[in-house]
Amino acid sequence: MTTLPSSVSVSPNPAAQHRRQNLHKNIILLIGGILVIVMAMYALTLGPYPMTIGDVIRALIGNGSDVYRAVIWNIRMTRILSAIFAGAALAVSGMVMQNVLRNPLASPSTLGVSRAASFGAAFGIVILGVGSTQSHSVSFDMPYLIALSAFIASIISTGVIILLARIRDASPETMILAGVAMSSLFTAGTTSLRYFAIDEVQLGSIIFWTFGDLGRTEWTTLTIIAVCTVVAIIYFFLNRWRYNAINSGEEVARTLGVDTSRTRIISLLVSSLLTALVVSFVGVIGFVGLVVPHIVRRIVGTDSRFLIPGCCIAGALLLLVSDTVARTMLSPVIMPVGILTSFIGAPLFIYLIIRGRKHW
Amino acid sequence: MVDLVTINNVSFNYGKIPALRNITLSIPAGSLIGMIGPNGSGKTTLIRCLCGLVKPSGGTIIINSKDLSSLGRRDLARLVGYVPQVQEKPFPVPIFDAVLAGRIPHLEWAPSIYDLDVVSHILSLMDLEDISQRNINTLSGGQMQRVQIARALAQEPLILCLDEPTNNLDIKHQLSLMNLVRNLTRNRNMLTFVSIHDLNLASQYCDRLVLLKNGEIFSSGTPQEVLTRENVRNVFGINVAIHTHGDLIHIVPVNKADVRKLEHI
Numbered sequence: 064m065t066t067l068p069s070s071v072s073v074s075p076n077p078a079a080q081h082r083r084q085n086l087h088k089n090i091i092l093l094i095g096g097i098l099v100i101v102m103a104m105y106a107l108t109l110g111p112y113p114m115t116i117g118d119v120i121r122a123l124i125g126n127g128s129d130v131y132r133a134v135i136w137n138i139r140m141t142r143i144l145s146a147i148f149a150g151a152a153l154a155v156s157g158m159v160m161q162n163v164l165r166n167p168l169a170s171p172s173t174l175g176v177s178r179a180a181s182f183g184a185a186f187g188i189v190i191l192g193v194g195s196t197q198s199h200s201v202s203f204d205m206p207y208l209i210a211l212s213a214f215i216a217s218i219i220s221t222g223v224i225i226l227l228a229r230i231r232d233a234s235p236e237t238m239i240l241a242g243v244a245m246s247s248l249f250t251a252g253t254t255s256l257r258y259f260a261i262d263e264v265q266l267g268s269i270i271f272w273t274f275g276d277l278g279r280t281e282w283t284t285l286t287i288i289a290v291c292t293v294v295a296i297i298y299f300f301l302n303r304w305r306y307n308a309i310n311s312g313e314e315v316a317r318t319l320g321v322d323t324s325r326t327r328i329i330s331l332l333v334s335s336l337l338t339a340l341v342v343s344f345v346g347v348i349g350f351v352g353l354v355v356p357h358i359v360r361r362i363v364g365t366d367s368r369f370l371i372p373g374c375c376i377a378g379a380l381l382l383l384v385s386d387t388v389a390r391t392m393l394s395p396v397i398m399p400v401g402i403l404t405s406f407i408g409a410p411l412f413i414y415l416i417i418r419g420r421k422h423w
Numbered sequence: 424m425v426d427l428v429t430i431n432n433v434s435f436n437y438g439k440i441p442a443l444r445n446i447t448l449s450i451p452a453g454s455l456i457g458m459i460g461p462n463g464s465g466k467t468t469l470i471r472c473l474c475g476l477v478k479p480s481g482g483t484i485i486i487n488s489k490d491l492s493s494l495g496r497r498d499l500a501r502l503v504g505y506v507p508q509v510q511e512k513p514f515p516v517p518i519f520d521a522v523l524a525g526r527i528p529h530l531e532w533a534p535s536i537y538d539l540d541v542v543s544h545i546l547s548l549m550d551l552e553d554i555s556q557r558n559i560n561t562l563s564g565g566q567m568q569r570v571q572i573a574r575a576l577a578q579e580p581l582i583l584c585l586d587e588p589t590n591n592l593d594i595k596h597q598l599s600l601m602n603l604v605r606n607l608t609r610n611r612n613m614l615t616f617v618s619i620h621d622l623n624l625a626s627q628y629c630d631r632l633v634l635l636k637n638g639e640i641f642s643s644g645t646p647q648e649v650l651t652r653e654n655v656r657n658v659f660g661i662n663v664a665i666h667t668h669g670d671l672i673h674i675v676p677v678n679k680a681d682v683r684k685l686e687h688i
Contacts, residue, residue, distance in 0.1 A: 076543070076552055076555070077519055077542065077543045077546045077547075077552050077555035077556075078519075078539035078540060078542065078543040080519070080555060080556055081517075081519045081520075081523075081539060081542075081555070081556075082539070084517070084556065161514075162514070165513065165514075167514070304527050304530055307520075307524055307527065308524055308527050310513045310514055310516065310524075311513060311521065311524045311574065312507060312513065314476055314505070314507050315505065315507060315524075315571075315574070317475075317476055317496075318474045318475065318476065318499075318500060318503065318504070318505035319500050319524065319525070319527045319528055319578070320495075320496040320497035320498075320499065320500030320501075320527065320528040321496070321527070322496060360514060360515075364515075364516065364517070364520070365513070365514040365515060365516045365520070366516065366520055368533075
């Protein structure tokens with residue numbers, strides 16, 4: 064047995080440096096967490112019914128006028144918490160996908176989850192006929208049915224990818240390619256459903272659904288999203304060392320005692336289901352799952368111990384800020400946040416490619 | 424003396440194609456074993472069997488009197504360290520973190536002080552302590568190779584397997600790497616397997632050589648016993664001249680026409 068001599072601490076430098084780095088990372092995470100809370104408080108004051116921060120705090124602790132309390136608790140709070148949980152869910156899922164597939168381009172969109180959900184929603188609107196009945200306006204009469212339809216489509220897409228991985232091999236390449244194939248299949252499906260939509264209202268509903276909008280949630284859906292997000296994050300965090308091992312390379316990870324195929328498949332399943340759930344309730348919110356993990360890697364590094372919480376915080380912050388901008392920028396018009404994230408996301412990603420290409 | 428590794432009649436098939444046949448070897452700790460042989464002769468497959476990356480189709484591998492097939496993944500990871508031929512491009516991590524990954528088979532919730540000390544110690548052993556916070560994407564081939572070995576050593580293994588570690592290194596780094604591996608093997612009383620193409624390098628540093636041909640052991644023993652003109656001709660199909668300088672041997676490939684000339688010298 065190779066044991067170390069007792070005078071191990073000849074040079075404590077590297078370990079001390081490592082601990083110092085970890086402390087820095089923890090401080091950054093703490094600052095990020097505080098920023099989310101501050102931003103959430105600020106966002107609560109904004110809207111067509113202006114309030115001061117004092118009004119908000121009074122309403123939160125149960126004082127103040129009934130109107131304020133109603134506005135805060137029934138309208139703004141669900142929206143803000145949705146932004147926080149959806150942002151965290153999308154970002155951390157993207158990070159896990161990138162990590163287990165060891166591919167910087169993996170994300171809910173590249174793996175076909177978003178496209179499948181869009182197809183499912185369009186299927187619900189056109190074939191199941193929910194969403195356009197008598198209202199003659201773009202609305203979703205039965206949001207749960209559309210969400211369910213979107214969720215089922217995402218599960219089918221994920222299922223096909225994982226099944227393919229089981230038949231062929233669970234290699235990252237197989238899965239990415241399968242995701243690309245499923246994406247284009249579902250896009251074709253959505254396009255044909257649009258063609259067969261009976262009226263403009265249906266057509267409008269399909270298109271409108273694809274713009275992710277946090278205003279669609281209420282307390283029940285928010286609770287579902289929040290519980291699932293928290294459970295998934297706990298699962299991911301328990302796997303943090305496996306993700307670190309996988310980052311050392313496929314074979315190395317296996318010789319470090321990690322069942323890489325199993326880890327990859329279960330992690331992909333959990334992250335896909337989580338994004339499918341979020342997308343089913345709020346619509347497609349592009350780029351958060353792709354861009355946030357790359358930004359966070361530049362700030363706290365690749366170690367999953369810090370990357371997982373970092374992605375949750377940064378995803379929450381990004382979506383919260385984006386949504387706040389989207390709903391106040393053209394006030395009283397509320398822009399769906401999905402449009403804004405795509406606008407911010409694409410140039411941000413190009414910037415990361417130019418500045419940070421050495422990172423992968 | 425009980426041998427650290429006993430390979431008993433091991434065979435391996437890729438589908439229907441046999442890659443290893445009836446491999447039997449028994450080796451004590453503290454030796455550096457060179458696996459030599461042409462491409463496709465089974466060097467890498469044998470290493471992969473030893474690391475548990477593939478399961479032998481037949482036969483047994485006994486490490487430290489435990490049957491490899493009965494060991495769990497983590498147990499095996501505490502016994503055998505592996506340095507692959509090519510490093511897949513990871514997301515960037517500092518050297519310290521890359522080496523800390525070697526502690527994963529020993530970790531429960533978080534690295535202990537002991538784990539961090541093991542990493543520190545190995546970094547200084549591998550002359551990497553001054554750059555421990557540098558990102559591994561910025562390293563040269565030789566440095567990267569040292570980081571990989573450091574990670575494998577952090578596992579505190581009894582067996583170390585290196586798959587063609589000298590590929591992509593210039594001659595100076597080849598020599599220093601083999602020297603390092605030999606010293607580590609002796610000082611830590613490990614058993615190290617390297618697959619290697621350079622016969623001179625192999626003969627110079629390895630305690631024993633295993634010459635493979637078509638998945639079978641053609642010859643094994645000391646470099647002098649294994650690297651004979653007949654063996655090299657039979658396995659590689661080339662003619663060589665072998666010069667002896669004390670303990671060292673030099674193998675020089677020759678054309679048929681040149682053989683006579685060389686024999687004159």
